[in-house]
Amino acid sequence: MRITIQEAAQMCGGTLLCGNPKDFITNVRTDSRQVVPGSLFVPLKGEKTDAHLFIPATFKAGAAAALTQEPVEQPASGALIAVPDTTAALQQIAAAYRRKFTIPVIGITGSVGKTTTKEMVALALSARFHIMKTQGNQNSQIGVPLTMFQIDETTDAAVVEMGMSQFGEMARLAEIAAPEFAVLTNIGVSHIENLHTRENILREKLHIVDGFIPQSVLVLNGDDPMLAALRGQLPFHTVFVGTHDWCDYRASHIQIQDGKTFFIMEHHGSQQPVLLPALGTHQVINALSALAIAEILHVDLQNAAAALGHYQPLAMHQQIHQVGGLTVIDDSYNASPDAVRGALDVLCSFPHRRIAVLADMLELGKVSQQEHYHCGQYAAEAGTDLLVTVGREAAAMAEGAKQTLPSIPCQVCRSNEEAIHFLCQTLQRGDTILVKGSRGMHTDEIVSALLAMDF
Structure with a gap:
């Protein structure tokens, strides 16, 4: 600048x-x-x-x-x-500086998957453009302005992650970044303590379009019920991605191959094979959003799909480590109910013994006990072999798991140290361990201990 x-x-x-x-x-x-x-x-x-x-x-x-x-x-x-x-x-x-440039700006928001989707959109667009993207998760009232100053004369397009946890925050970010294109990944219960209802979360997230122009497009996850209900209801151009037949960009033939996810993207009668070095249907939806944005901005889809083949997860975002005969899935950056369910799906796609280490999900307010309980139920249903909970709120996960599958072993821990001690005594070669919790729970401490273990 x-x-x-x-x-x-x-x-x-x-x-x-x-x-x-x-x-x-x-x-x-x-x-x-x-x-x-x-x-x-x-x-x-x-x-x-x-x-x-x-x-x-x-x-x-x-x-x-x-x-x-x-x-x-x-x-x-x-x-x-x-x-x-x-x-x-x-x-x-920052707002005035951003308006010095006429490049396309793509805003990324949603309750879960913002950072991964941002990375994939930037990667797909890089097949044609020189991209400026949000570094890390600088998506806040301070992070977004600082991101704007990274735009310069060499930037062809900008991909900007935009987060919010309070009323009015997305409107301010939309004024700063002025995205002309946007992706809305899903509507969950993250920050519901502050925003009270999912309907409020949706309304606040939709302020990302405040600066839309006639050429603007909003990409929505058609597999999310609240977003699917917006079909035909918004006064600007929308594109839906997902696995349903009616989605504009649809994923079919989803398969797991050697730690990667293969799928075919179908769009207006054409098909594009995609091999994504990430696991889980939620990652497929993220990739579909990236491909949709790429085509909207006239990037060749074959080249965009090839670029996605080079995707690498950011630190603590479902990074998979092989160490000492263990497979450790480090998803410790943050947690919400939807993200936990997606992570459990990834865990249970692995063979051998599958251990979920799940800590408190914060900022859930009055629904906290219920959401933790439901996540425990999901862990049992998905095929988790051992559930380890960390923190006071997460104890409800063990209750939910036991209610669903009384035979599932559960260990309730009060702290990371207690969980580490238990795991040291319990783990066996061949185990796969998922570690996930809200940022405030510092579950990366558990990951560090696992990576240092010697079997």
């Missing part, structure tokens, strides 16, 4: 307190430790830390400018821009 300090001030309606308005900003940082020469430092006020304290240090590190919503000492060199709210100013600058 390359904008002047004066442009940045104008973009956010700020007042330049000092500094040369003609100097250039070449990057934006909210972490003072990452400031480099040319940075615009945006100090955010958190519950525990006010980053305004670090403004002097950022100028010593070469920052070109800093925003401030508080009185601070003027630097010997560099610019200060006064704003009412630094977070809002960051978002305003």
Whole structure:
């Protein structure tokens, strides 16, 4: 990026307190430790830390400018821009910067599968375009603005992951990223503690289309009942992907082959074989969304499908490790009921003994006990051989599993340490172990312990 300090001030309606308005900003940082020469430092006020304290240090590190919503000492060199709210100013600058480019922007949202779908869409589009994509899961009110600043003159298209957990957040992200195309993966119960009902979640997610133009397209998962019900109900062009006959992009002949998933994509009478290095029907739906976006943007489908053959899961997103005679499925990044069911399907596609280590799913509010119970029932129905739960809420999974299949062995643990101790005594060569839980449960600690075991 390359904008002047004066442009940045104008973009956010700020007042330049000092500094040369003609100097250039070449990057934006909210972490003072990452400031480099040319940075615009945006100090955010958190519950525990006010980053305004670090403004002097950022100028010593070469920052070109800093925003401030508080009185601070003027630097010997560099610019200060006064704003009412630094977070809002960051978002305003990002929105204005994004509009300097006329490239297609594809927004990705949904209760489950955003990050994987983002990766697959970017991969499919890379068969023709130079792509800028969200790094990691920078999908928040801060992450999306920072992502916008990664667009430059070499970018042909941008794939932007957009998450939300509160009312009004998606509308703000849509104003910032202004996606002209979007994918809505599904509607689950993630963040229902804040949003109260799935209907509210759907309404909030649909704000991703707020900036749609006549040429815009929304890609929807036709296998999700709430999204399927939108067929013919929306005032803009929609495309449905899924396994039903009526879907615009349909997957058929789904088969597991040597740790990969093969399927045939059917669209308007044509067929495209796809071999995806990922497991599970949910991954097939993600791949269909990627192929749909690719064709909408005139990428050759054969080339897009070939690009998907190079997909690699991100860390803690269903990574499969072979170690010491064990197969470890590391899906520890996060968890929701739909994601847990999908992960259990993957686990139960493996031979030999299948062990599910499932920790609390957070932010489920009043439905928490019920959703954990149902996931336990699903674990038993899917063919799990041993269920290990971690945390107070997850104990209901053991209850659900036992109700469905009284013979299923269950171990209820209060902590990761207790689960690790149990697994050390229980695991045998040949076992397949799925590890999954909400980010706040830190189940990656269990994965690390498993990978260090010596059989």
